Amino acid sequence: MGTIVTYLAEEQRTFAESPFNPVDSLVFATLAYLNYEQAPCMPAAGAGRVLLHDVIMLSDWDDLTACSWMEDAKDTRAFLHVLAASRRMRDVSVAYYANEHSEAVEKQFSAVTLFFPDGAGETGYLAFRGTDGSFAGWKEDFNLCFKEVIPSQCTALAYASGVASATEGPLILGGHSKGGNLAEYATLTVDEGTFARIVGVYNHDGPSFLEDPSPRIESTRFCDLLHKTVPESSAFGMILERRRDYRVVVSSALSVFQHEPFSWQVEGDDFVYQEALNPSAVFFDEALDAWLRGKSPAERERFIDTIYELFASTEASSWAEFQEKLFANTRRLLGQGTKLDAETRSFIWQTLGSLGGILKNETIRRFKPAPPTWLPRRRARYDSEKGNDL
Template structure:
């Protein structure tokens, strides 16, 4: 069978209920992706099943997501399928608090009697969302991690049963955090779809139910990740585009997997991990606060806008650094210089490893 996408998977397997074909990693990824849909809009329209969606609502509920076309195609396929079309959702929660540097959202799907999937939304394009992500590097718990735990605990008391927790990107981190800080008897499985790690291993009793999926060129999914207990999925995307699950390849009812992540991904993880390990938490916080203060100096923006205007963004940051006092400027140069040193060191290690590898294959005569 040819390689397919998660949308193709729905089209090819949508006639099977979860009782006919058990819940799998592709299903977990699809429901994690659905967390990006604007459920506040759908709730206002009294829509609580995918089958009830209209073309207009599909368009409006996905227009502000990272990949509107992919999300619209997924919703169109899902609403026509027996597997996903009749899924009900409830208890949509959303909290955006710039002062707390928090952006949190979650939704609960009922996939069978007494069996639920809580989907935590991943990172959106807003500065406050990205700032909360970076705060994970120095904080014991960011506000959305605590909110994710509270949401699951409250939901499991309200609707006792079995639960899957999952999310893409930041949402995967929230799912793992909530599972690690809750009673685990009710948790049937937990999914992190290329989400950053928790800086420490999951509790042993959760590890057999944990499913972490990353693409071969993963960067985000390997951040703050001390473990290697993840599944590497083949993607037809390039570079950072592999973070998008719509580029992941499906065969039959499972993802196509490969042995390990790319050397570039390993290099990036080693460089960033070493750089972060060389800074104390206070330094990380001060550096990140100053970065985001410069980026948002001209008002709240979306990261998608900054990405389109990256030359201007870099010029703005450089001008902001130049305008600071001598002590702050030296601090910036010191930290960025450390990153340059780490990257250079890791590059030398990689080149030596490559040289030794080929030297063993072609020894001198």
């Protein structure tokens, strides 16, 4: 078994020689995290294309991977090395890079289109970026718990429509984390002409929806297009997920660290799968789902907004900045918490308490010993001796 890094090192066939596969999709979804504005060869928006190879070779890798999980991942440099040397990726070109960030409307959106030649001509992969390290990016993710539509979803629809109008040929939409949710949303809401050109939708450990964005979600064609993959201990990708048409990928990491794409196990040109999620992931998913159902959208919004405001009060704009002065920021966060009015403090503790209660009940339900199998037979014998009718 290997990873997407070993896959790129070993798979030297072109897309014309070996068709696009789910592992390619995770590679392309990971490429959405690169800061293409840092590449000196990158053309202005809409001005043309540049080879992915040139982006990798002509850029400073620290700048290219800054402000995302790739910045600290131990396999990032190996990933970039094999990308630059890959025969399979040598003709992949990059265009239509978009990067938008707004604290005011709690929006973090980025996407890029990767074109690759294949046996039928050329296909465009619209790669949507997942959450970055900013508080605004994480806040927008949490907003999915009470908003039917978030700003990045609207922008994803506009982006997909724009790329479709500027290109011809088949399209694939995909992303990792929130990017997978954006890929699904855009596919479900584009016009019929664009939808007809889509040949695949890949959601790699991204959340689902509070409400179905379109009746198209129940259509046979959309179900055939969708490839949702989650790691064995997935937490984030199972948020709001009501469907069962996902596949579970084996990961080399533990717990929440399985969210990192470099940990997903690969064999040949596909992932290594297992039949179901690990028990711990099912436990967390059911507990979180019960908590969400037990709170109104207004209560969820109030809770999330209050927690976000507490973190924002530390004057850090990202998790990285928060951790740089962890002790001081934690003290400030706790200090600001004491300044909340009594009603808000009570609401926060009650909300956290309800989540804790659900986790406790779920733990008891799962780990309570089953009654001994001899009890029913013993009771039956007792009733028989007493002449009781059962």
